[in-house]
Amino acid sequence: MHHLLTLIVLLPLAGFLLNGLAGPRLGKRFVTAVGCGLPILAFLATVQCVLTLNAAGDPLVERVYTWARIGESTFDVAFYFDRLTAVMTLIVTGVGSLIHVYSVGYMKEDKGYARYFAYLNLFLFFMLLLVLGRSLLVLFVGWEGVGLASYLLIGFWFEDAEKARAGKKAFIVNRIGDAGFLVGMFVLYSTLGTLDMDRINAAFMASPMPAVSASLVGILLFIGATGKSAQIPLYVWLPDAMAGPTPVSALIHAATMVTAGVYMIARLSGIYVHAPEASQVIAVVGVLTAFFAATIAIAQTDIKRVLAYSTISQLGFMFVALGVGAYGVAIFHLYTHAFFKACLFLGSGSVIHALSGEQDIRKMGGLAKKIPVTFVTFAVATAAIAGLPPLAGYFSKDEILWFAFASERGGSPLLWGLAAGTALLTAFYMFRLLWLTFFGRSRMTPEVEHHIHESPFSMTSVLVVLAVFSAIGGFFSIPHFLEPLLPMPEAKQELHHLETPLVVVSVVLALLGLAAAAFFFGRDAERANRLRPRFAGLQKLLYDKYYIDELYDRLITRPLYWISDRVFLRIGDRALLDGTLNGLAGLAQRTAGALGRVQTGNLHLYALFVLLGSLACLLLVWRHV
Amino acid sequence: MADKVPLLLSLAVAIFALGLLGVVVRRNVLVMLMCMELMLNGVNLSLVTFAHQTGTAVGAVLVFLIFVVAAAEIAIAIPIVLLLVRSKRTLDLDAYTDLKG
Numbered sequence: 146m147h148h149l150l151t152l153i154v155l156l157p158l159a160g161f162l163l164n165g166l167a168g169p170r171l172g173k174r175f176v177t178a179v180g181c182g183l184p185i186l187a188f189l190a191t192v193q194c195v196l197t198l199n200a201a202g203d204p205l206v207e208r209v210y211t212w213a214r215i216g217e218s219t220f221d222v223a224f225y226f227d228r229l230t231a232v233m234t235l236i237v238t239g240v241g242s243l244i245h246v247y248s249v250g251y252m253k254e255d256k257g258y259a260r261y262f263a264y265l266n267l268f269l270f271f272m273l274l275l276v277l278g279r280s281l282l283v284l285f286v287g288w289e290g291v292g293l294a295s296y297l298l299i300g301f302w303f304e305d306a307e308k309a310r311a312g313k314k315a316f317i318v319n320r321i322g323d324a325g326f327l328v329g330m331f332v333l334y335s336t337l338g339t340l341d342m343d344r345i346n347a348a349f350m351a352s353p354m355p356a357v358s359a360s361l362v363g364i365l366l367f368i369g370a371t372g373k374s375a376q377i378p379l380y381v382w383l384p385d386a387m388a389g390p391t392p393v394s395a396l397i398h399a400a401t402m403v404t405a406g407v408y409m410i411a412r413l414s415g416i417y418v419h420a421p422e423a424s425q426v427i428a429v430v431g432v433l434t435a436f437f438a439a440t441i442a443i444a445q446t447d448i449k450r451v452l453a454y455s456t457i458s459q460l461g462f463m464f465v466a467l468g469v470g471a472y473g474v475a476i477f478h479l480y481t482h483a484f485f486k487a488c489l490f491l492g493s494g495s496v497i498h499a500l501s502g503e504q505d506i507r508k509m510g511g512l513a514k515k516i517p518v519t520f521v522t523f524a525v526a527t528a529a530i531a532g533l534p535p536l537a538g539y540f541s542k543d544e545i546l547w548f549a550f551a552s553e554r555g556g557s558p559l560l561w562g563l564a565a566g567t568a569l570l571t572a573f574y575m576f577r578l579l580w581l582t583f584f585g586r587s588r589m590t591p592e593v594e595h596h597i598h599e600s601p602f603s604m605t606s607v608l609v610v611l612a613v614f615s616a617i618g619g620f621f622s623i624p625h626f627l628e629p630l631l632p633m634p635e636a637k638q639e640l641h642h643l644e645t646p647l648v649v650v651s652v653v654l655a656l657l658g659l660a661a662a663a664f665f666f667g668r669d670a671e672r673a674n675r676l677r678p679r680f681a682g683l684q685k686l687l688y689d690k691y692y693i694d695e696l697y698d699r700l701i702t703r704p705l706y707w708i709s710d711r712v713f714l715r716i717g718d719r720a721l722l723d724g725t726l727n728g729l730a731g732l733a734q735r736t737a738g739a740l741g742r743v744q745t746g747n748l749h750l751y752a753l754f755v756l757l758g759s760l761a762c763l764l765l766v767w768r769h770v
Numbered sequence: 771m772a773d774k775v776p777l778l779l780s781l782a783v784a785i786f787a788l789g790l791l792g793v794v795v796r797r798n799v800l801v802m803l804m805c806m807e808l809m810l811n812g813v814n815l816s817l818v819t820f821a822h823q824t825g826t827a828v829g830a831v832l833v834f835l836i837f838v839v840a841a842a843e844i845a846i847a848i849p850i851v852l853l854l855v856r857s858k859r860t861l862d863l864d865a866y867t868d869l870k871g
Contacts, residue, residue: 744870745868746869746870747863747867753794756790756794
């Protein structure tokens with residue numbers, strides 16, 4: 146099998162073309178078979194590749210074709226498959242396939258069924274391009290492509306103007322980050338003459354170092370990552386992206402696409418190892434994002450928004466790991482997060498499905514007995530994200546906390562403190578969500594309550610699979626698997642004796658979060674309700690997300706609108722461009738009007754003009770010849 | 771013969787000028803057409819004179835060409851005049867100023 150990597154990428158593209166072009170005419174069964182079948186085939190091909198990789202040891206490289214040749218330099222489309230790619234591709238195709246299967250049940254009634262699967266396959270194609278590409282250029286094509294697919298799927302129900310706007314917001318905010326990313330690429334290319342990521346890493350590992358500041362490149366690329374991976378200051382698009390169908394939120398806005406920035410930085414770790422300043426920035430931005438997003442999540446009432454902020458927060462954790470040099474750990478958390486967050490999102494989808502579209506947790510409650518499979522899987526995933534041992538999230542989060550504390554590359558107690566506080570908040574808001582949704586008395590209208598039903602097997606089976614992986618996923622030690630590629634940072638010698646106490650502390654924090662949530666939100670959230678008036682201001686501040694959206698609106702959006710309207714439209718376009726053109730046209734018109742008076746229709750007058758003209762000519766000739 | 775050249779040329783100019791004057795001042799369409807013929811013939815006369823003076827045939831050939839063109843022109847102009855007259859029952863060109871573009 147020579148072109149297996151190409152095949153992995155092309156299978157979803159074929160699905161997109163088949164479903165996009167012929168899907169609506171060939172019926173639902175065809176769409177389902179193509180839409181789910183091809184991603185599963187891609188997953189199987191990936192498994193085959195992983196086996197080949199394990200046998201061979203060296204990375205698999207496939208050159209597909211030469212995209213452009215400019216002078217001496219060529220730009221190849223090539224695929225590169227090493228252990229890091231293997232982990233990412235397995236997540237993308239594996240979780241992706243599961244979510245495709247789940248979508249069959251979730252989107253059954255939708256009239257855009259074929260379109261939905263076409264977009265989903267398109268997303269998978271671009272994501273695989275992003276993950277498998279050897280060159281930054283191919284990665285960037287995938288990077289933009291997943292943005293496009295995300296835009297299409299957020300605005301999937303585009304009849305609703307609000308949802309279409311959310312799609313636009315995601316797209317535009319990402320553009321800002323992409324500008325930084327592009328500049329980073331230019332700088333790299335102009336100094337190194339190549340965009341192949343393995344070569345870039347090698348160039349930075351070699352001595353002498355390339356004549357470019359690693360921190361500059363690192364920061365520029367990280368700006369791109371803040372857009373795609375929803376970090377401060379560009380995270381604002383992700384909560385709004387929840388307008389899309391829930392499986393989309395699970396696949397794109399939790400498990401895969403938003404982790405692209407984490408992957409990119411881990412992939413280019415060669416640069417970041419030599420960029421302590423950039424790494425410091427990443428760690429600080431990551432931990433602040435994690436903390437702020439977690440505080441916002443506490444006060445949200447929309448089930449999907451809570452999960453969205455929790456995603457931002459968890460991505461912040463991954464960036465903390467990247468910032469302290471623990472690249473393998475970041476990928477580890479990415480991997481466990483893919484399982485439990487996909488499970489949570491799909492679980493919330495199942496809840497929404499059961500409640501005929503209700504998303505407000507204030508109008509839920511007492512669902513544990515009515516939809517038991519969803520409840521159990523959701524509870525497992527919640528425990529996993531909170532970091533209760535021995536579930537998946539415990540292992541990855543614990544390693545992040547340890548390295549945030551003790552890594553020789555920028556670990557510090559302050560970083561650890563904020564991260565640990567975030568972990569506590571995470572446990573608290575996740576269990577709050579669990580309690581409000583599944584326990585206590587029902588707060589639903591009788592109408593909705595009457596229609597409650599457990600989701601079909603195609604959905605619940607996916608939930609069970611994901612819950613199982615959320616439970617046992619932590620036992621596959623990804624950092625160890627990636628060690629040859631992404632070496633772990635050394636821990637500070639004098640802190641080694643604190644490793645075990647820190648583990649205990651993080652477990653205690655998770656349990657504390659659980660206990661606090663149970664205390665406040667148990668018994669129909671009595672205590673929380675009693676406390677609310679006292680903290681009304683704080684609660685409103687958190688509920689309104691620190692007014693960041695409003696701040697951006699005031700500081701950026703409105704001035705831009707103002708400049709566009711007053712300067713570019715009114716002065717530039719209407720006055721200058723239109724004015725010039727209309728003025729010229731008016732001048733021609735007036736001149737023509739004046740000259741037109743001469744044409745009276747009187748033939749004799751014309752003849753007289755001819756006569757005078759001829760005489761003038763004669764006179765001229767006579768005078769000059 | 772040679773001494774008659776200035777005389778003939780003067781005659782040609784006089785005929786041409788008469789014709790031009792007629793086109794400019796007369797109101798009657800038919801008269802204007804006739805005046806135009808007069809102008810053509812003035813030119814013809816000068817051509818023949820020059821042909822004779824230089825002893826080449828080019829001028830004479832041009833005269834025949836002008837005859838043909840003039841015949842064709844009249845063949846179109848007369849029906850136009852007929853149509854004009856049929857619409858307004860007058861030969862006075864001032865009545866037709868509304869034909870301007």
